[in-house]
Amino acid sequence: AQSVTQPDARVTVSEGVSLQLRCKYSYSGTPYLFWYVQYPRQGLQLLLKYYSGDPVVQGVNGFEAEFSKSNSSFHLRKASVHWSDSAVYFCVLSGNYGSSGNKLIFGIGTLLSVKP
Amino acid sequence: GGIITQTPKFLIGQEGQKLTLKCQQNFNHDTMYWYRQDSGKGLRLIYYSITENDLQKGDLSEGYDASREKKSSFSLTVTSAQKNEMAVFLCASSPGTISYEQYFGPGTRLTVL
Numbered sequence: 001a002q003s004v005t006q007p008d009a010r011v012t013v014s015e016g017v018s019l020q021l022r023c024k025y026s027y028s029g030t031p032y033l034f035w036y037v038q039y040p041r042q043g044l045q046l047l048l049k050y051y052s053g054d055p056v057v058q059g060v061n062g063f064e065a066e067f068s069k070s071n072s073s074f075h076l077r078k079a080s081v082h083w084s085d086s087a088v089y090f091c092v093l094s095g096n097y098g099s100s101g102n103k104l105i106f107g108i109g110t111l112l113s114v115k116p
Numbered sequence: 117g118g119i120i121t122q123t124p125k126f127l128i129g130q131e132g133q134k135l136t137l138k139c140q141q142n143f144n145h146d147t148m149y150w151y152r153q154d155s156g157k158g159l160r161l162i163y164y165s166i167t168e169n170d171l172q173k174g175d176l177s178e179g180y181d182a183s184r185e186k187k188s189s190f191s192l193t194v195t196s197a198q199k200n201e202m203a204v205f206l207c208a209s210s211p212g213t214i215s216y217e218q219y220f221g222p223g224t225r226l227t228v229l
């Protein structure tokens with residue numbers, strides 16, 4: 001079955017430290033992967049995407065993610081977090097699901113709290 | 117760039133009431149989506165539409181109807197609101213149905229009394 005697992009429901013860090021938010025996926029084919037961010041009372045905004053090629057992809061606001069086929073992972077990283085990065089981060093999988101059509105599969109999200 | 121607008125931002129209804137949520141996009145995207153977001157459960161797909169007048173059921177379509185009368189708009193109807201229901205409904209659009217990122221609206225927050 002296709003799925004996305006974000007093992008950390010909540011992460012709290014201090015401003016200026018490095019950050020990694022974990023994401024594992026389950027998919028038999030070649031996955032297309034995204035990270036979205038949701039600020040309070042707003043919709044989701046695309047941070048970055050991976051379709052193919054270089055496994056490290058750069059996104060907005062200094063975020064990057066690394067795809068690993070062997071580990072079935074797509075972890076999100078940032079070298080130095082800012083208090084304004086506090087939000088919910090969703091790891092998302094897209095692929096061809098045959099008779100079920102094509103759709104996005106969302107993880108449950110990781111709530112990031114950055115202490116000033 | 118473009119934008120997705122959702123109306124209303126907040127919707128309060130009574131049990132059993134039929135409620136309609138509206139979504140407009142000016143990206144000129146072909147595909148539009150409705151998701152339900154519950155706390156701690158991520159997003160679940162209710163309906164999507166790949167073109168004007170097309171409707172496809174998602175994982176959570178029971179209890180909902182949808183309508184895509186124009187390329188730019190996609191409406192969702194809660195056919196009979198359930199008491200104590202509280203969720204955020206997010207509309208999204210994308211240029212295609214496979215492996216394209218989706219762009220989201222700000223959401224409609226539903227409360228049923």
